[in-house]
Amino acid sequence: MSTFKELGLSEQILATLSANGFDKPTPIQTQAIPLVLKGHDLIGLAQTGTGKTAAFGLPMIEKLLADGRRADPRNIRALVLAPTRELVNQIATNLRLFVKNTPLKIGLVVGGVSINKQTEQLARGVDILVATPGRLLDLVARKAVTLTQGRYLVLDEADQMLDLGFIHDLRKISKLVPKNRQTLLFSATMPKQIAELAGEYLTDPLKVEVTPPGKAADKVEQYVHFVPGKDLKTQILKQSLTSNPDGLSLIFSRTKHGAEKLMKHLDHVGFKAASIHGNKSQNQRERALKAFRDGEIRVLVATDVAARGIDIPGVTHVYNYDLPEVPDAYVHRIGRTARNGRDGVAIAFCTPDEIRLLRDIERLMGIEIAVASGEAPADQARPSKGRGGRGNGQHRGNGGERQGGNQRGNQRGKRPAREPAAAGFAGDELLREDRPQKHERRDHRAAGHGHQDARSEGNRNHDAKKHHGRPGPKHDGRRQEPGNRREDGRGMRRADNRGRQG
DSSP: OOOOOGGOOOOOOOOOHHHHHSSSSSSHHHHHHHHTTTOEEEEOOTTSSHHHHHHHHHHHHHHHHHHHOOOTEEEEEEEEEEESSHHHHHHHHHHHTTTTSOOOEEEEOOTOOOOOHHHHHHHOOEEEEEOOOOHHHHHHHSSOOOOOTTOOOEOOHHHHHHHHHHHHHHHHHHHHSSSEEEEEEEEEEEOOHHHHHHHOOOOSEEEESOOOOTTTOOEEEEEEEEOOOOOHHHHHHHHHHHHTTTOEEEEESOOOOOHHHHHHHHHHTTEEEESSSSOOHHHHHHHHHHHHHTTOOEEEEEEEGGGGTOOOOOOOEEEEOOOSSSHHHHHHHHTTTTTTTTOOOEEEOGGGHHHHHHHHHHHHHSSSOEESSOOOOOOOOOOOOSSOOEEEEBBBBTTTTTTTTTTBBBOEOOOOOOOOOOOOOOOHHTTOOOHHHHHHHHIIIIIITTTTSSSOOOOOOOOGGGGGGOOOOOOOOOOOOOOSSSSTTTTEEBOTTSSOOO
16 A cells, blocks of 8 residues: 555545645555554554654544544543653654644643643543653542543553563553553564563554564664774764764763763864753753754754654764663664655764673674774674675765765675553552652653663773774675564464555
C-alpha cells in the first residue's frame, strides 16, 4: 500500500493529512494502521523517527470519531504512555495536529509543571491522554482522573520505560484500564522484559517490525575519534563545530553536570549553545528546544533525556562526547540526525576506558565504525578475522567534518555477521500506600535522572591536530535476521507488509 487512502482511513482524516503535507505513509504506518483499525492488539518494533505516532494515533482517532462518545468528567477514552516529558510533548503535538477540525480533546500530563493546572484540564474529561507514568499515578491518587472508560492503551518507547524503572508503574496503570481494551506496544528493541510485558497485557498480539533492532538510519555517516584524555576531546569538538558553522549540532553527555559544564564552556568561547537535562525545569527545556529548532542556537548539549524525545529534522551532526553505557542508547542518539530522508553525521569520542562501550555498540549494530583519527589500544583492537560476513558500505566526509560538504570518498570493508468499568475511581486499593511525591521522583528520573545520567564522567580526549586526515573505511553491515516465523515469542503473530498474519 502506497497511500493513506488505501490503508482505510476516512476522508476527514485524509483531508487533514493532505493539508499538513503527509503524502505517503511510512513502513510502520503501512503495516500498523490496517491492523489497529481491525482491532488487533499490536507489537510494533521500530526506531524513533519512523512515524510511530501516526501509526497508532491515526487509527485510534478514526475509531474514537466513529464511536461518537465523549469522555466523562475526570475520565479518558484513550491513554498513551511515554517515558519522558519531551516525548510526551512531541506525541501530544502530533495528535493535536491530527484531530484538527474534530471534537476530540488531547490532554497532556508530565512532571515538572503545575499539577493543579493538569487537574483542571482533566476535570472536563479528555479523549486521548498522553502522560508519563509517575505523574499519571499522582493524579489518580488525588482522584483527579480515573481510567475506567479507557478503551485504548498505548505504550510508546516501552524499552526505555523499563530502562528508567517504570515497570511497576506500568503494571499498576494497566490494572486501572478496563480489560476489554485494545493495547498497542511500540518499542525500538525487544528485550525479555518487553516480551513478558506483552504476554501479560496484550491479547493474541500481532507483531510488525520495520527496522531491525540496533540498526541506524542508512544516511547517517558514523565516525569515531580514539582519544586519550578529556581536554583534547573538547578541543576536537570545538574544531569540528567551527568547521560546520551552519549546522545544527546535538552533543550527548553522560551526566547532567558534564552536560552543563560543557555547554557553559562552549558558550563562553563563542558558540551559541544551550543544554537540556534533568536539572533543568520544564520551561527551561522547552525554551532551549525551541531556540534550537528555530536556529537561534546552533549547539544543544543534552543527556539521554533527549535521545528519543527530539524530533528536529534539521539536526546535521550528533556528537557522542561520552559513549553511553547502554548500546541501544547510541542508536537512539544518532537517530536524531538523518531524519525524513536527509543526510547526517554522527561523531563519537572514545577514550581507553570506553573501548568496551564502543565494542558493545559495534556488536549491536553489526558494523565497524569508521576511524576518523587515533588508534585503539593495541590489546583491545578490533578482531580482524573470525567475525564472518562481508558487506559493502559508503563512506563520506573528512573525519565527520564536512568542510562545506564537498569532500567525499567511497570505501569498502568487512563487517561481522549478526545472529540472528466499574463506577468511581478504580484501583484505589493499589494506590493506598503510594505517596504522590514518590511518583514525582520517578518522572524526574525519566526526565534525566535515570541510571545513565547518574554515572560519573570519565577522562576522555585527544590531540585535535591529529584529526584531519582521511578516516579509515566505514562498513555498513546489517545484521542477519532470522526468517519470519508464524509464532514469535509469547503467542505473537508476525504480520506482513499487507497487514495479514504471516
